[in-house]
Amino acid sequence: MRRLTARLLRRLAPRRLAEERGATAVMTAMMLVPLLASGAIAVDVASYYSDRTQLQNAADAAALAVAVDCARGACGNTTATATALQSANASVADAFDATLRTPTVAVGTRRVDVTTAADAAHWFAPLLGRDSTRVTATSRATWAPTSGGTAKFPLVISWCEYVGQMQRDGNGNATIRVNATTELGSPDTCTGPDGVTPVRVGYAVTNGDGGNSACGTTSTIGGTVSQYTGMYTTSYRLPISCTDAYLASLVGTTVIVPIWDQVTGPEGSAQLRVYAYAAFYLEGYDYINRLDDPALVGRFSRAALPSSAATPATVSRTAPDLTTFDASYRGAYSVFLEPQG
Incomplete structure (x- = not known):
């Protein structure tokens, strides 16, 4: 009786292993989709923050430029000034993969607020139904009498x-x-x-x-x-x-x-x-x-x-x-x- 049981187990073992290998392949295939999606999202998120950093640099430069003009007594065309500084600082070495929008400028009492914006295109998120994201950055520059x-x-x-x-x-x-x-x-x-x-x-x-x-x-x-x-x-x-x-x-x-x-x-x-x-x-x-x-x-x-x-x-x-x-x-x-x- 023992010999028969052992012989039977030896015959069933390869079949069970084959079935387990098949189940593993299915599970791997099922997990691959969210893994790839996570990787794609990570790439797009990194690109988003890179774009935002460049936009912040652009907002800072634009706010300072407008504030300098205002401090000298003539603010000039603030939108044109901010747009020029945004373009110069948000597309360094053609690394900015977003469509720039016209910045908004608000001049107050001895201060100016500049908001830069762009529509950042995604690389992989379109597969999930998301083609782009609006990225913004705001900077405030102030002028005051030198002390x-x-x-x-x-x-x-x-x-x-x-x-x-x-x-x-x-x-x-x-x-x-x-x-x-x-x-x-x-x-x-x-x-x-x-x-x-x-x-x-x-x-x-x-x-x-x-x-x-x-x-x-x-x-x-x-x-x-x-x-x-x-x-x-x-x-x-x-x-x-x-x-x-x-x-x-x-x-x-x-x-x-x-x-x-x-x-x-x-x-x-x-x-x-x-x-x-x-x-x-x-x-x-x-x-x-x-x-x-x-x-x-x-x-x-x-x-x-x-x-x-x-x-x-x-x-x-x-x-x-x-x-x-x-x-x-x-x-x-x-x-x-x-x-x-």
Whole structure:
């Protein structure tokens, strides 16, 4: 009886194994469909996020570009600007596999919001009935009065002088002589920006950063800058680091000019408190020899200083905006991206 059972089992074993192999093949075939679908979805999802990253870069670039224009006083055709920046940044090396749509732009008070969009085509999802997905990205750029920076030409001017220059020429054209003397017949003071406190008139050369090691002077609103001690005692009315070559390199650029609203200390070594920053487009400078008072020739303008950091140290939302005193006034503004999410 045992031999018969063993012989029977030996005969049935190959048949059972064949049946199991057949069942495995069926199960494998059944599982293959969802596995392939999952792989296809993974590819399309990866493509989606890649497209969105490029769109975000495009939105950031477009928002900054529009904000810079607005900070300078003329927003221009914001949609055209945003569209150009979107196209330039969302199709790098033809890697963007989506159809770009016209971006939307909303300009608010010292801010602009740009939303970029595209219809991203799928590679495998159409097999599941999904041909494309709308991808969007939004960025906000803000501009605010600059609250700190480096005056590449070491000059600080009185609030009185800035107002006087703008009243003399509404277009901002000016020649600023860098000395601390008052024009003959002009008053010694004017009413300060608070409408009450008298402010001394004049101009002053400032000590460069690190003494004579650098020509430019770094400052912040509310802080002070030091009058150049050699202004009246040396044969050169500027710090020695302000070489002719350095000054020539500034021509054709916009420099920030600190405006003081308070002076302490004796003339020649005074401390001047920075109230705000004007922006000055430098067309040239003039002096006959190093004993003369140099002059900056150019015009006051509106400057926009882009920054990639959100609310950088050079920006204060409460810093004085010169345009609040008069629409024709110009100042320096910093442009930056707001954090998202």
